[in-house]
Amino acid sequence: MLNWAPRWVEESILAVAITLLSIPIVAQETKPVPKDSVRVAIPGCTKGQIFTAARRTEEEPGSADVPEGTHIRMNGPKTLIAEIKAHEGSMIQITGIMKRGQFKPGGVRIGGVGISAGSTSGVGGQSPSAVGSQAFIDVEGWRPANGSCPGR
Helix, strand or coil: CCCCCCHHHHHHHHHHHHHHHHCCCCCCCCCCCCCCEEEEEEEEEEECCEEEECCCCCCCCCCCCCCCCCEEEEECCHHHHHHHHCCCCEEEEEEEEEECCCCCCCCEEECCEEECCCCCCCHHHCCCCHHHHCEEEEEEEEEEEEEECCCC
16 A cells, blocks of 8 residues: 555556556567568577578478578677577577578679679789678577587
8 A cells, every 4th residue: 555645546556557467468570571581490500600501401491492501691689699609519590581592503683683702803803702602691589409510
């Protein structure tokens, strides 16, 4: 009881508290996937910001056609990436959003132009930028997976 408040205030506070506690907790909605991207789940291992895709198995099938051994740079909230880094050396499965076609022979298509790794020389005889050849994933979550990571 609140000694300083009239009874109607106490009843109002109690009614508000009951109302708030009875509202169901809504699960966090997943963000929409852009038309040029796809949501994927990939089993593999991490080292720093880099995720290396593992071979898909019946137990850990994943959902993307990512070749085994592919290195993918992880982007995401610092707390999520820190959680993943804490499990370095353990097999995990990450879920996130990737641009379509990053693993096709033509690389990623931007404005009708394929961007991929190549052996052609860049401007002034310099090597081309590795940015076009790096696969990226916007990580949304992760979970432990069956299997083990290869020793370094």
